[in-house]
Amino acid sequence: MEPLSKIISLADRARPLKKSNIRTISQAVDEVGGINLGQGICDLPTPDAIKERTHAAIDADQSIYSHHAGIEALREGILAKAQEYNDLPATSIDEVVVSAGSTGAFVTAVMTLLQEGDEVILFEPFYGYHRNILKLTGATVRYVPLGGPEDTFDPEVLKAAVTDRTRAVIVNTPANPSGKVWSRDELASLLAVMQEHDIVAITDEIYEYMTYDDADHVSLGSLPGAYERTITLSGFSKTYNVTGWRLGYAVGPDRLLEKMGLMNDLFYVCAPRPLQHGMLAVFEDLGDDYYAELLDGYYKRRALMCETLEAIGFDVPRPKGAYYAFADFGPIRDRPGFSNDVEAADTLIREAGVGSVTGRSFFHDPSDGVTKLRFCFGKELSVLKQACDQLLAAFG
DSSP states (O other), rough: OHHHHHHHHOOTTTOOOOOOHHHHHHHHHHHHHHHOOOOOOOOOOOOOOHHHHHHHHTTOOOSSOOTTOHHHHHHHHHHHHHHHSSSOOOOOOGGGEEEEEHHHHHHHHHHHHTTOEEEEEEEEEEOOHHHHHHHHOOOOOEEOOOOOOOOOOOOOHHHHOOOTTTTEEESSSSOTTTTOOHHHHHHHHHHHHHHHHOEEEEEEEETOOOBOTTTTOGGGGTTTTTTTGGGEEEETOOOOOOOGGEEEEOOOOHHHHHHHHHHHHHHHSSHHHHHHHHHHHHHOOOHHHHHEEEEEHHHHHHHHHHHHHTTOOOOOOOOSSEEEEEOOOGTTTSSSSSHHHHHHHHHHHHHOOOOOGGGGGGOOSGGGGEEEEEEEEESOOHHHHHHHHHHHHHHH
């Protein structure tokens, strides 16, 4: 039989696609029955109030398509949250679109804004899905180093990356994988460049409730003069432990969100309706104590993860936000099995039964991540402790 590749011609955008390193690691861990600290799955239990609301919506046959931008009650809840928590000057549910996860909202945003010939700024280390989705638009990605939790970007390097074709900039705060939380001053510096060159920002703030130590979450769109050129993305997956439900949203000026809503309709028609009703619990049933307990739990997980990695010889900058430790095994690179990130990730799976993500997954130049691995500590505490015990037993 003739190979399929000779019968069917693939689109140019599809040819370079391959399984992400995150998915590859997850499969390798599953094959050995190990513990997956690679993919940001977050296997903590979903709050009962959300499940109860969702069951009620299913029982009430809330099963038909919703408005393409989401049910009105959920958009009203998101609008109020965006005003009160994010300090965004949004005034109407016309400035809110509910989509298939924050990734779905990102897709609708970049497909609305970008086309072939445009350029977009991406800070690194970056979240791989951001980079790969941007490439599907045909836009050219320009990379600007940002660094780890205590680092920042060089304004001159940023300005040098901007051209007359630069259309957008991507901001991820708190950042995956580095745990970087952007300060108000850093955002103001970025905004000045955006205003000078008429650039739009897409901000991914999915980890906004997970900040540590002295870090405060600040939304770029809350700065004076920023909202009219900023699309703010977030969602429910990480904060409420529903990564598989695929519910995210965008907030921004209605002239942009109107077209994003129509793009959302083309790609997804709407987000799953009964799950949208379930998420009303976030705004009507969960109180401040939920977020306090959430953060307290992540402080404990962060300490356990980082201290374990340090005990086996890694250099581990404490993340200021999100739930990843982006650790450097350079100090133990002379050990067998740690010559580079790919070999190290394989060694951890083979000898400790623990999955992590290769550092090269987060850089344009793979050599920049050659001694780094990302570990997700968004796990049940007992599961995370078991993974840490296995790492210590194998390498401690």
